[in-house]
Amino acid sequence: MARPGQQQFYNKLEAILTELPWYVEEYIDKKRRKLSAASLLNYCHDFKIFFSWLLSEGFFEGSMKDVPLPLLEKLTTQQIEDFLSFLKFELNNKDLTINRKLSALKSLFNYLQNIAETDDLQPYISRNVMAKIELNSVKEDQETTANRMEGKILIGDxxxxxxxxxxxxxxxxxxxxxxxxxxxxxxxxxxxxxxxxxxxxxxxxxxxxxxxxxxxxxxxxxxxxxxxxxxxxxxxxxxxxxxxxxxxxxxxxxxxxxxxxxxxxxxxxxxxxxxxxxxxxxxxxxxxxxxxxxxxxxxxxxxxxxxxxxxxxxxxxxxxxxxxxxxxxxxxxxxxxxxxxxxxxxxxxxxxxxxxxxx
The missing domain is CATH 1.10.443.10 (Intergrase catalytic core)
Structure with a gap:
């Protein structure tokens, strides 16, 4: 039974999942037990930015929901670097924010390659481009560490x-x-x-x-x-x-x-x-x-x-x-x-x- 605040996040999560590919929904379902609805919603927002970018760059002609798995398998490291540049220079994301979005994508691609499997026991994708991309090197100050910690501890009541x-x-x-x-x-x-x-x-x-x-x-x-x-x-x-x-x-x-x-x-x-x-x-x-x-x-x-x-x-x-x-x-x-x-x-x-x- 979700608490009232959690239920709002779940409702928003269900809404955004209707826009994303089926394999993203499957991935999110596997994560529900370990992550809060708020965290899963953040993941989905990050995925939506990525898939929207794929469409805007002409990698696929169709809806975001229909982006096929073979497309993800064929993405090059340079194309992913282009996406990261888009985050930094077009969306003005800071390195920490880019790392968060990249971590979400790394987790999704890892699931598609190493965890999920078809009926004939094959991975969803055989090549994982995200595994070749490194996170930005960011040294956190104490305030940044504290802010990151704050959402994961008990506060107030x-x-x-x-x-x-x-x-x-x-x-x-x-x-x-x-x-x-x-x-x-x-x-x-x-x-x-x-x-x-x-x-x-x-x-x-x-x-x-x-x-x-x-x-x-x-x-x-x-x-x-x-x-x-x-x-x-x-x-x-x-x-x-x-x-x-x-x-x-x-x-x-x-x-x-x-x-x-x-x-x-x-x-x-x-x-x-x-x-x-x-x-x-x-x-x-x-x-x-x-x-x-x-x-x-x-x-x-x-x-x-x-x-x-x-x-x-x-x-x-x-x-x-x-x-x-x-x-x-x-x-x-x-x-x-x-x-x-x-x-x-x-x-x-x-x-x-x-x-x-x-x-």
Whole structure:
């Protein structure tokens, strides 16, 4: 079930797909599970510019929707360079924008050559001209990196909304699938505690995976972690993370049938002939975050993006770079400075008010 904002993007996506070739629609369908509707819509806009250019240059006489696959197979590297020059000098696209459009085309052509196949198991195209074209060399400054990151992290109310989604609202998404309902109900407290701890501390995936129960200081709301360089550090986490941890620990031993010698904080469901539970693996945590992110309508959200989300919020509310650097365990302050360039909701709202008509 798409959220209202997402549904608008889906509607626009369906409309633009009616103008594009069938193989583009097939490619987009394959990407729906991994990319947001907004990202897919951007891809389609980029594809439309490319196919429109093909028609304007006389490569094909007909509609955009009917551009055949053999035409793509016969394009030369010089013709693609001409298209990139068109983007730069006719559309005034910057190098980063050109790279984005080129990346979208590279992904499409890669699908046509290496993933899609005909009924007789042949690739859609045997020659991929886009594989021969290099992206522009662009060195991002901190503000550019921050702006690119901003659309992929939790901003403003999304911070609480995502935690609440994992804690409760996900059930509405899977309510018609008994297997998923049972799996979610079994792991709800654990998954909520994991997401809450990421959002409330900014821990790295490896740091969270390695936590034992004895590493948690319940009086001071902090955790003992081993950071990069094998350095030991105590990292503070939020009150909400503490509450979610305590809720999880109330059911941990009985529900997961934890053996006394298993001190891992986060445990997998009992597996194997003997039904033993074990420490959750990094990949298992990545997959559970990915599952909730896709259902939440923000498929680009990952474990690392949860860390970025924490850092962005921390800086917006506290504005203390040295403390944030220590909390995140950065060796260089320059890495931490990226978060000072990400716009927060208060700044956006203040700017929006400047544009409001006066009475």
């Amino acid at each position: 999304e911070y609480e909304q995502f935690r609440a989604f994992v804690a409760n609202d996900y059930l509405q998404i899977v309510q018609d699938d008994k297997k998923k309902v049972n799996f979610y109900t079994f792991n709800r407290e654990r998954d909520t505690a994991i997401v809450s701890l990421f959002l409330g501390s900014g821990l790295r995936l490896s740091e969270l995976v390695g936590l034992d129960i004895s590493d948690i200081d319940f009086k001071k709301s902090c955790a003992r972690v081993i950071r990069k360089g094998n350095k030991e550090q105590y990292v503070y986490f939020s009150e909400q993370a503490m509450l979610d941890l305590l809720t999880y620990l109330e059911i941990r031993n009985a529900r997961y049938k934890v053996e006394k010698n298993n001190k891992a904080l986060f445990i997998s469901a009992p597996m194997g002939p003997k039904g033993k539970s074990r420490r959750l693996t990094p990949r298992a945590i990545e997959k559970l975050v990915e599952k909730y992110a896709i259902s939440f309508g923000k498929p680009s959200l990952s474990v690392h993006k949860l860390r970025h989300s924490f850092a962005t919020r921390y800086h917006a509310e506290i504005n203390d770079v040295p403390k944030l650097r220590r909390q995140l365990g950065h060796s260089s302050v320059q890495t931490t400075m990226i978060y000072t360039h990400i716009k927060n909701e208060d700044l956006k709202n203040a700017i929006n008010k400047l544009n409001m008509p006066k009475d």
